[in-house]
Amino acid sequence: MKRLFLLxxxxxxxxxxxxxxxxxxxxIVIARTxxxxxxxxxxxxxxxxxxxxxxxxxxxxxxxKKIRQTSxxxxxxxxxxxxxxxxxxxxxxxxxxxxxxxxKLAVFLSRINAxxxxxxxxxxxxxxxxxxxxxxxxxxxxxYKRGEPVELTASEYKLLCLFMENPxxxxxxxxxxxxxWDCNESYIDxxxxxxxxxxxxxxxxxNPGEPKRIVTVRGMGYKxxxxx
Numbered sequence: 001m002k003r004l005f006l007l008x009x010x011x012x013x014x015x016x017x018x019x020x021x022x023x024x025x026x027x028i029v030i031a032r033t034x035x036x037x038x039x040x041x042x043x044x045x046x047x048x049x050x051x052x053x054x055x056x057x058x059x060x061x062x063x064x065k066k067i068r069q070t071s072x073x074x075x076x077x078x079x080x081x082x083x084x085x086x087x088x089x090x091x092x093x094x095x096x097x098x099x100x101x102x103x104k105l106a107v108f109l110s111r112i113n114a115x116x117x118x119x120x121x122x123x124x125x126x127x128x129x130x131x132x133x134x135x136x137x138x139x140x141x142x143x144y145k146r147g148e149p150v151e152l153t154a155s156e157y158k159l160l161c162l163f164m165e166n167p168x169x170x171x172x173x174x175x176x177x178x179x180x181w182d183c184n185e186s187y188i189d190x191x192x193x194x195x196x197x198x199x200x201x202x203x204x205x206x207n208p209g210e211p212k213r214i215v216t217v218r219g220m221g222y223k224x225x226x227x228x
Contacts, residue, residue, distance in 0.1 A: 002047040003027045007037045009055055020105055034058035053079035068094035074115040092153040129164045132213050132227045134204055156200045163224035172221040
């Protein structure tokens with residue numbers, strides 16, 4: 001049975017989500033404060049984490065950072081905040097998805113099921129990717145450029161993995177956004193994707209102004225170009 005970890009302080013929301021999650025056949029462990037979450041997280045293993053951002057004694061962002069020090073478990077942010085800067089920060093520090101209140105329960109369940117499926121696929125996939133002088137060690141979450149380590153945010157890392165898993169294939173903006181975050185929310189748009197790609201290019205390209213690895217295919221999307 002899959003175990004889900006929920007950090008949320010709203011009792012009425014906890015009751016509704018707990019009932020729905022258990023009905024899906026999952027076990028759920030609930031914390032209402034970051035202090036309680038620290039103890040419960042240390043004592044168990046989980047397949048998915050759902051974090052509220054605004055908590056009585058801290059922030060879900062801070063707890064996400066703690067998790068990412070030791071685990072790559074899928075993380076979804078659950079919050080009323082809908083500011084684009086908050087959402088991008090949540091994804092950059094290690095979040096895998098983000099849903100804002102109010103939301104439809106069916107959409108919420110669909111998103112957590114998608115995260116769990118992606119996690120299972122990841123665990124059965126190859127452990128290393130190597131192309132065009134870039135290497136990814138998937139089990140460790142490490143990236144190297146010609147043997148030298150490259151520091152990426154969580155979103156940049158996921159974007160790079162997607163490109164390298166599909167070499168020489170044109171991926172439209174819609175395909176990229178859908179496969180990374182499984183949603184069509186307005187905050188994740190072409191402008192946000194352009195920012196991510198520009199930042200990723202500055203870290204992996206020899207000359208970011210004339211990219212050779214992540215190339216733009218005008219009017220169609222982007223492509224990971226396998227180069228010598």
